[in-house]
Amino acid sequence: MKMMKTNLMLLAIAITSIFFTGCKKEMNISDAGNLVPKTVDQDPSLSSISVNGTQLHSETFGNPDSAMVIFLHGGPGSDYRNGLSVKQLANNGYYVVFYDQRGTGLSKRHDRNSYAIQLYLDDLAAVIAHYRTSPTQKVFLFGHSWGAMVAAGYINTYPNRINGAIFAEAGGFTKKLLDEYGEASRKLKLFSEATNDILYYDQFLTGKENEHAMLDYKMALITPFAYAKGNSEGVEGPSPIWRYGAEVLQGFMKIAEDEGFDFTTNLSRYNTKVLFLYGENNKSYGLPFAQKEAGYFPNAQISKVNNTGHEMIYFKWNNVYPIVLPYLNSLK
Amino acid sequence: MKNIKLLVAIAILLCSTATDVFAQTVNWASLKKKQRHILNINTGLDYGVTYGVGYGYQLKTKLPIIINGEYSFPSGNNVVDDFKTKIGGSIRFATVNNFQFSAKIHGVFRRYENTLARLVNFGSDMSVTAGYYKKKWYVASEFGFDKAVVTHFKHSQVYKNNFPGVQDGWYEPSTGGNFYYGIQSGFSFEQHDVYLKAGRMVTQDFSTTPLFPFYLQLGYNLRIGK
Numbered sequence: 436m437k438m439m440k441t442n443l444m445l446l447a448i449a450i451t452s453i454f455f456t457g458c459k460k461e462m463n464i465s466d467a468g469n470l471v472p473k474t475v476d477q478d479p480s481l482s483s484i485s486v487n488g489t490q491l492h493s494e495t496f497g498n499p500d501s502a503m504v505i506f507l508h509g510g511p512g513s514d515y516r517n518g519l520s521v522k523q524l525a526n527n528g529y530y531v532v533f534y535d536q537r538g539t540g541l542s543k544r545h546d547r548n549s550y551a552i553q554l555y556l557d558d559l560a561a562v563i564a565h566y567r568t569s570p571t572q573k574v575f576l577f578g579h580s581w582g583a584m585v586a587a588g589y590i591n592t593y594p595n596r597i598n599g600a601i602f603a604e605a606g607g608f609t610k611k612l613l614d615e616y617g618e619a620s621r622k623l624k625l626f627s628e629a630t631n632d633i634l635y636y637d638q639f640l641t642g643k644e645n646e647h648a649m650l651d652y653k654m655a656l657i658t659p660f661a662y663a664k665g666n667s668e669g670v671e672g673p674s675p676i677w678r679y680g681a682e683v684l685q686g687f688m689k690i691a692e693d694e695g696f697d698f699t700t701n702l703s704r705y706n707t708k709v710l711f712l713y714g715e716n717n718k719s720y721g722l723p724f725a726q727k728e729a730g731y732f733p734n735a736q737i738s739k740v741n742n743t744g745h746e747m748i749y750f751k752w753n754n755v756y757p758i759v760l761p762y763l764n765s766l767k
Numbered sequence: 768m769k770n771i772k773l774l775v776a777i778a779i780l781l782c783s784t785a786t787d788v789f790a791q792t793v794n795w796a797s798l799k800k801k802q803r804h805i806l807n808i809n810t811g812l813d814y815g816v817t818y819g820v821g822y823g824y825q826l827k828t829k830l831p832i833i834i835n836g837e838y839s840f841p842s843g844n845n846v847v848d849d850f851k852t853k854i855g856g857s858i859r860f861a862t863v864n865n866f867q868f869s870a871k872i873h874g875v876f877r878r879y880e881n882t883l884a885r886l887v888n889f890g891s892d893m894s895v896t897a898g899y900y901k902k903k904w905y906v907a908s909e910f911g912f913d914k915a916v917v918t919h920f921k922h923s924q925v926y927k928n929n930f931p932g933v934q935d936g937w938y939e940p941s942t943g944g945n946f947y948y949g950i951q952s953g954f955s956f957e958q959h960d961v962y963l964k965a966g967r968m969v970t971q972d973f974s975t976t977p978l979f980p981f982y983l984q985l986g987y988n989l990r991i992g993k
Contacts, residue, residue: 462938469934470920628843631815632881635841635849637977638814639879639886639915641943641970649942655926659882673882673925 464640470652471678476543483542484534486561487554492541492677493534495566497525502573502598502767503566505532505559507582512654512684514540517674518579520752527760528767529575532566536585539680544647550686552696556589563596573598575763579748580606584613587698587728594704599766601759603712604720604745608702608728610695620668620719620745629663642681650681669716669744702731710762711737712755716744736762792962792986793823795831795859795867796900797955802992805833809986813851814977815841823856831859837873848880853892867900867907875913883926888918888942898951906952909966914944944971947982960988 462469467477475483475492484493492514504524508515515533525531535542537558538550563574576597578586583605590597607613623630636656642649655678662670690696709732713725722737729735738758743751793805805823810816819839826832834856841849855873862868875890891914898907921935949966965983969976 462934462936463940464938464942468932469938472930472932626816626842628845631841631843631849632879634815634977634979636814636879636886637943637979638851638877638890638913638945639888639918639943641915641945641972641975641977643970643972644974655929656881656883673928675929677929 464649464652465646467648469648471648471655472541474541474543474678478541481541484562484565486565487558489537489545489558490543491534491537491558491562493532493562495530495532496522497530498528499530499566499568500572501528501530502575502763503530503532503563504575504577504763505534505563507559507576507578507585508533508536508539509580509582510536510539510680510683511581511687512539512680513581514542514677514680516540516677517746517749520748520756521577523752523756524760524763527764529763530566530572532562534562535677536582536680536683538683538686540677542680544645544680544682546645547682547686547689550683550690552588552687552690553592555585556592559585559589560593560596573767575766576600577603577759578605579603580745584608584698587702587731588696590705591698591701594701597705597707599707599709599763601710601712601762602728603748603755604714604717604725605728608698608731610691610697612724612727613691616719616724620717622667627663629660633657633660644685645682647682650685651679654679654681654684666744667718668720668746669714669718670746671744671750674746674749699731703733706733707766708734708736708762710759711735712740712747712758713737714744714747714751715739715741720745792951792953792960792964792984793833793857793988794900794902794905794953794955794960794962795862795869796865796905797902797960798825798831798990799992800825800827802958802990804991805835806989806991807835807837807986809839809984811982811984811986812979813839813982813984814979817841817851833857849878851875851877855892865899865901867898869896870894871896871911883923885921885923886918887921888915890915894947896951902955904952904954906950908948908950909964910946910948912944912946912971914971915942918942945969945977946971946973949982958990958992960986960990962986962988 467473475481475490482494483490506518506521514535522531538545576586583602586600587608607616640653662672711725711729713720725737740747740754803825807821809819817839821837823833823835837853839851853873857871859869873892875892877888879886894909894911896907896909917939919937922933945968947968951964953960953962963985968980
């Protein structure tokens with residue numbers, strides 16, 4: 436019994452030591468480049484631009500004097516890596532611009548409470564200004580999911596600045612529509628493997644606010660939920676991404692909950708024809724949702740992309756391209 | 768890093784060979800000295816829907832001490848990719864009339880895997896419980912801390928396709944920790960306990976919570992012995 440008590444004491448000391456002292460540094464999640472890639476401010480070899488008080492990961496393809504197509508990726512928090520097929524438009528006489536939105540992908544990280552919708556619109560304006568080579572150069576926006584929401588927000592705020600826009604399954608132009616889409620696309624099945632995979636890891640990893648590497652990694656780990664078997668958005672599988680911006684997502688979720696948003700108030704003033712795309716296999720979006728969003732514009736074309744879902748640009752670019760190119764050419 | 772592994776090894780070794788404290792909920796007032804073996808089954812919400820089993824052994828000590836081991840796993844198609852084991856025990860260290868106070872400490876070994884990564888973690892779980900205990904029933908409150916001390920990461924080709932430079936291996940300092948607090952209550956009859964406990968979790972910085980910040984457990988104990 437005395438031996439047992441001694442062992443109990445030793446055990447308590449050992450575990451208490453583990454609790455409070457930790458151990459010497461070997462690999463640390465917070466160190467750049469261990470579990471998530473370095474960002475442009477940490478790796479000077481990455482292509483970047485400095486605009487509007489931040490540093491954005493950015494690339495361009497095509498002749499800088501050609502009509503500009505700016506690709507706006509999804510999220511909030513994702514990046515443009517799975518949209519790179521759009522660069523094919525450079526072969527058709529367009530200047531294609533990609534950038535990872537502030538705090539996402541390989542762009543510089545910022546604190547959660549620094550994000551704002553107007554700031555994102557200002558970033559977009561700054562990117563356009565950075566790459567535009569003449570005042571007469573036409574500018575088209577090509578937004579996917581959240582990126583399509585940003586495109587709508589920009590046109591709603593500045594109806595005279597853009598020469599055309601493509602909306603690939605915008606998640607909702609208003610808070611009400613966003614909630615509607617969210618409820619339809621993010622159903623949790625409590626007993627499923629996919630659901631438990633996004634809940635169970637919280638006992639392994641916790642991160643404080645603005646502990647970016649940890650939070651971005653956690654975000655990355657739950658992405659298989661989006662393409663789990665039977666997902667309602669018709670996502671075929673994993674698509675490439677550099678790095679999630681977890682605090683961007685948290686920041687904009689808080690903004691949506693606290694302040695709401697409405698990107699539709701001026702869309703009726705935008706008379707240029709716009710293009711809406713929806714994936715045949717996305718049960719949460721479909722023609723009815725596309726019609727709701729397109730209804731805010733006076734002149735909209737709605738096109739179905741066959742045999743794909745929400746990630747149509749990555750998985751079925753060959754079906755998207757024949758729809759997008761004639762639209763752009765009609766406005767060029 | 769070697770130091771932490773040594774400490775963890777010592778902890779696990781001691782847990783598995785000697786005294787410890789108990790994690791499953793127990794009615795201290797109805798537990799008899801000669802009831803040496805306690806079998807447990809449980810289900811609930813513990814970072815997802817989980818199912819668990821446990822075994823406890825009551826030592827021949829002046830103060831009631833129970834050493835135990837537990838195994839639990841979350842629901843899903845694959846029931847072997849994620850699990851949690853605990854080895855440790857509990858001690859009731861004070862009584863004041865029908866009020867009883869106990870503490871528990873466990874070494875934790877757990878595993879998580881999805882299509883992107885496999886995480887293996889050594890951790891600790893410590894808590895204190897204070898409650899009002901009668902032979903037939905009890906109600907108590909608990910407060911504890913579950914710390915993920917050191918974690919090994921191994922990534923799949925799917926993750927490496929996105930980030931070829933990812934570094935597999937042991938990561939420290941602590942990769943996480945959650946406080947939890949809640950209430951527990953149960954009924955006891957003959958050799959049986961049926962209990963329910965529920966509470967809330969908050970991360971160690973007190974400003975954020977797990978995605979599902981609650982826990983719930985419905986359990987059953989069979990006390991073997993007279």
